[in-house]
Amino acid sequence: MTTGARSGLDDTAAAPGPAAPDGPAGPQSDVPPGLDPTTTEVQPLEIVVVTGLSGAGKLSAGRVLEDLGWFVVDNLPPALLQPMVELGARGDIRRFAAVVDVRSRAFSSDLQEAIRVLADAGNRPRVIYVHARDDVLVRRYESVRREHPLQGNGTLIDGISEERALLTGIAGEADLWVDTSDLNVHQLRATLENAFAREGGTPPLTATVMSFGFKYGLPLDADLVVDARFLPNPHWIPELRPKTGKDADVSDYVLGQPDAREFLDRYTDVLRLLIPGYRREGKRYLTLAVGCTGGKHRSVAIAEEFARRLTAEGLTAAARHRDLGRE
Structure with a gap:
């Protein structure tokens, strides 16, 4: 068991050594037996x-x-x-x-x-x-x-x-x-x-749909990257500028653009083609990254919509917004 609370992701100060969870001490023998995959007495971990x-x-x-x-x-x-x-x-x-x-x-x-x-x-x-x-x-x-x-x-x-x-x-x-x-x-x-x-x-495949801003760099852990900068930018509309793609009026504006629905439909078809192949190859996690200039409006709205569509396809999908709030 890891002990002590730390406020950040830094693991530079940790000392090596095993950690055990609270509760029963577990097996006491110092000499474990071999793990026989054919036996029915021990289930795979x-x-x-x-x-x-x-x-x-x-x-x-x-x-x-x-x-x-x-x-x-x-x-x-x-x-x-x-x-x-x-x-x-x-x-x-x-x-x-x-x-x-x-x-x-x-x-x-x-x-x-x-x-x-x-x-x-x-x-x-x-x-x-x-x-x-x-x-x-x-x-x-x-x-x-x-x-x-x-x-x-x-x-x-x-x-x-x-x-x-x-x-x-x-x-x-x-x-x-x-x-x-x-x-x-x-x-x-x-x-x-x-x-x-x-x-x-x-489920066999779990998806994370990540919005990001290109001006902050590409996410290194993305499997697929989508560029939403072909859509009009709500940043230039005064009443939408302070809001984000999670707000209904910004989402409606982005998803209501003439090219948005066709883009989402066609890329969803691509995902439908890829998902069975990923499953056959044993891939368990998929990260789809959606980018716009600052990661505030277009990419957020599109990422939320992709997460909804992937959920409808039977995946466990969640949207995560990497750069929201950085501006």
Whole structure:
């Protein structure tokens, strides 16, 4: 169990070590048995591996999962992932999450092999990759005055760059990317709750529709990007300028444009084509990013409408507005 409350996403100050949730102590034997995928006595576990860049918020993500009822272990070496899962399988743990950090140059291959072994044993491992922009990571480290674990005799940015290189392999295989550069702890919680909170009823594909402003940069964790700047901008209408795309009159203005409905209908048809393919390939999370100039009017209204349409298609979909309120 993670302990103590922190106000931000910074996980640079955390010390390594396992954490156990409050409640029953769990299995007591020091020698766990092998996990036999053919036996009917032990059901496969739901397993989530949280990894990513130091300082990006891995421990914050772990705390959210813990609040959602997962058994969470912090800073677990990849070599100990399978023994911990086997130990948990002997007790009443059905949802296990591990926060895995970079501790050796063999980290990526070790973790990938551990995940493969767990999958071969009949479990359902999923990987969350938590990351942030370099400037954000530097600011977080400087605020707590700590060195990066891979910094050595070099600079802070040297350590960040080396860690990014070590994480390349596992990042490419992650089920869910979470970019915390512009998230607060509440937005991080909402993102993970959207993906994991629906116990027993999680659909095969969960969608997040994110509005953003192009002037603040493209979202790094988007699977699909839509540009809404072809629509007239409510910013130039005095009575609409102070409002947002969540207000009814702004939404009506944006969605009432002659090209808006046709665009939404045609892109919804594209999504209908993509969704079955994503499901066949085992993709669990989809992030559709909708951009306009500032992320205040057009992108917000279009994102809300896409979320409504995806919900109607049978997905669990939620709209999130990255840059709303930044102006």
